[in-house]
Amino acid sequence: MIENNSVKTDVLIVGGGVAGLAFSIHLADLVARHNESATRKLPINILLVEKGASLGSHSLSGAVVNPSTLKALLPGVEIKDLPFETPVTRDEFYRLTSKTAIKMPFAPPFMSNKGNFVTSAGKIARYLGEIAEKKGVQVYPGFSAEELLYENGRVVGAKMVDTGVSKEGKPMDNYQAGTKVLARLVILAEGSRGSLAKKFIQKHKLQGLNPQVYSTGVKELWEVPEGAFEPGRVIHTLGYPFSFNHFGGGFIYGMTKRTVALGIAAALDYKDPTFDPHAALQLYKKHPRIAKILEKGRILKYGAKTIPEGGLYSLPKLFHDSVMIVGDSAGFLSMPGLKGIHLAIESGMLSAKAAFEAFLKNDFSSEQLKRYEDLFRESPGYKDLYRVRNFRAGFANGMILGAFHFGTQIVTGGRGITPSGKMKIHEDAACYTPLSDVKRPFNKKYEKDLSYDKKLTYDKVTDVFYSGSKHDEEQPCHCHVHDLNLCRDVCIPKYGAPCQYFCPADVYEVVTDPKTGKKDIHLHPANCVHCKTCDIKDPFGNVEWAVPYGGDGPEYDNL
Structure with missing residues (x-):
């Protein structure tokens, strides 16, 4: 038995996004209703850990939200009291060239936002966190879970990151071993490309029929003069700065009278090793239609995250002995509308119902937790994903x-x-073309256009400042490059070091030895905004993203 430096609970939720919080709220409600009349009470303790410094600090989304599942989660709350900024009032779609914007006469199928609301994922997370705590859920932000704990081949909890460790991995005077949280049931709700979920899926061969594929979303929040862009106005764009060979698009959302959210989502199955999502956003802002909106405005926040886009056939098996996977960690996102928040909430609620039934039977086996998948297959979310499965x-x-x-x-x-x-x-990661075979590399095509005036456009390091990201720089690097020789001898000559381009935070820098002329990779992990693009898009799987100390990373507020 594990005893030292440990705490015990009934349920451990890893991740304080909307999926994990929805799970905690719905399970607490089910238990409370049961205990009101049942002879045999269920005294279930629910504990949630979140790696961000506070709930919502690592949450980033568009976000235009379908309110249906949030209303189902909180049936007694009126729509006006839910954590939304404004209802969608105008829903527009444009096809962009570098200079023009052609308005589409109607919304593409499955992309209408009628009845939806503009908000931010962080605002929803903070709101749900307050409700969860009132219902008795123990919420602990600032704790990073680095590994699952096993006993006799079965998950029994998770261990938090050790702190007070030097860059070389040696304990320092302030060393503290990470707490072990032991639980009868573990919910993996880490968000896109969750570290524990990734390893757990690989270890137990839970992969879906297709591999998961992703986009990287890069977003800024701006303050603009009143009247520049009205609240509730929603614009989506196709085309510039993306080529016909690259799936991607842009968005602009009116949040309040003086704030707009804008960004791009760039599919990561692109072939050009020099494509740069951050640069694509800067080019997007220079488009005449976009630049006019931002004129006389100022940037407030910056961030980036990956988006699981594979759909139904990329979902892993959602359960195993003592474990269920929810939200973005599982890949619950509906294309082409890029809607995931309502599905994250629904997955949290469905898994909570399955968990409640497991506690009633005191059975957390894979056979019992299959109830989660059965409930999902009967749900509106399944129908939503099935109709766009390909x-x-x-x-x-x-x-x-x-x-x-x-x-x-x-x-x-x-x-x-x-x-x-x-x-x-x-x-x-398997989609790259060698750099020598790319006819018009992105970095050369737009080289003259990529100047940064720090009024409309910003370099990566400046944008990282607006993300609020910070890390203890004495800790071991959490962006693990397993073999630097592979970078030097193969990746740089063949692909030109795509990490220097795909990272939206300038974590990876190519440096040249002035004496030998040889190129090498230098890392700046303190810049990291936790998007995990490197873990996905490195052509050799040579980069592995791991959680840093709890509380480190971006501070997204209302991104």
Whole structure:
């Protein structure tokens, strides 16, 4: 038995985003209702750990939210009291060239935002956190869970990160071993590319029918003059600065009378090793239509995160002995509307119901927790994902062919023209073309356009300042490069070190030895905004992102 430096609870939730918080609230409600009349009470303790300094500090989304599941989670709360900024009042779609913007006459299928609300994921997380604590959930921000604990082959909890460790990995005078939290049930709610979920899925071979694929979303929050962009106005764009071979788009949301959120989402199955999501956002802001909105404004916040886009066929098995996976960690996101918050909440509620039934039976086996998957297959969320099950795979070879596939999927109920009914998709890291074979690399194509005036456009380091990101710089590097020789001898010559481009925070820098002319990789982990693009897009799987000390990282507020 594990005894030293440990605490015990019934349920451990790893991650304080909307999925984990929805789970905690719904389970607390189910237990409370049961205990009101039942002879045998269920005294269940629920404990949640969040690696951010506070709830919401690592939450980033668009966000235009379908309110249906939030209303189901909180049935006694009126819509006006939910954590929304404003209802969507105008819903517009544009096709951009570098200079023009052509308005589409109607919303593309599955992308209408009628009845939705503009807000931020962080605002929802803070709101749900207050409710969870009132219901008795123990919420601990500032704690990073670095590994799952096993006993006799079964998960029995998770261990927090050791602190007071030097860069070389040696204990210092202030060393403190990470607390072990022992639990009968563990909920993995870490968000996109969750570290524990990734390893757990690999260890137990829980992968979906397709690999998960991602976009990197890069976002800024701006203050603009009143009247520049009205609250509730929602714009989505296709085209510039993306090529026809690259799936991606942009957005602008009116948050309040004087704040707008804008950003781009860039699919990570691109082939050009020099594509740079941060640079793409700066180019996007220079478009005449966008620049006019931001004129006389100022940047407030910056952030980035990855978005799991694979859809239904990329979902892993959602359960195993003593463990369930929820929200972005599992890949609950509906394309093409990039809607994930309502599905995260629904997955939290469905897993909470399965957990409640498991506690009633005192059975946390895989056979019992399969109830979670059964409930999901009967849910509106499953229907939502099923009808667009092949959407993202259809765009794997560019926008033109993707539009054709999407059209066939619409008329065939999502099947498309694939004989099996399931389109294949490849891992993002496998999609690169050698740099020498790229005819017009992104960094050369837009070299003259990528100047940073620090009024409209910003370099990566300046934007990192606006993310609020900070780390204890004495700790071991949490961006692990396993083999620097592979970087020097293979990756740099073949691909030109794509890490220097795909990282939106300038963590990876290529340096040249003035004597030998040899190139090497130098890391700046303190810049990291925890998007985890490096863990996904490195062509050799040579980079592994791990959690740093609890409380480190960005401070996103209302991103």
